[in-house]
Amino acid sequence: MGKEVVLFKSEEKRSTAEVAQFLRQLADRVEKQEVILRQGTDELTLTLPGMVTLEVKAEEETSRSGKKKHSLEVELEWKPGSEKQAGSLELG
Numbered sequence: 001m002g003k004e005v006v007l008f009k010s011e012e013k014r015s016t017a018e019v020a021q022f023l024r025q026l027a028d029r030v031e032k033q034e035v036i037l038r039q040g041t042d043e044l045t046l047t048l049p050g051m052v053t054l055e056v057k058a059e060e061e062t063s064r065s066g067k068k069k070h071s072l073e074v075e076l077e078w079k080p081g082s083e084k085q086a087g088s089l090e091l092g
Contacts, residue, residue, distance in 0.1 A: 008044040057071075
């Protein structure tokens, strides 16, 4: 496995309405194939190819004390210069 370098990271609590608005804006930018991430003075521009791999994962994690935590992860992956065929995941 290769070395992973984190180029940008952000984690903050937001209302579900705020998250939905952020995801709508992100979707518009993904469609235009350019995403600019900004936080404070940090900025990262990502140029996406026409085809990316979409990974969606839902998890449940139980701590040692028995408390449960759920997560929904949406990840886009691509290799610069390569095009991959799209999957068939749909939202219900």
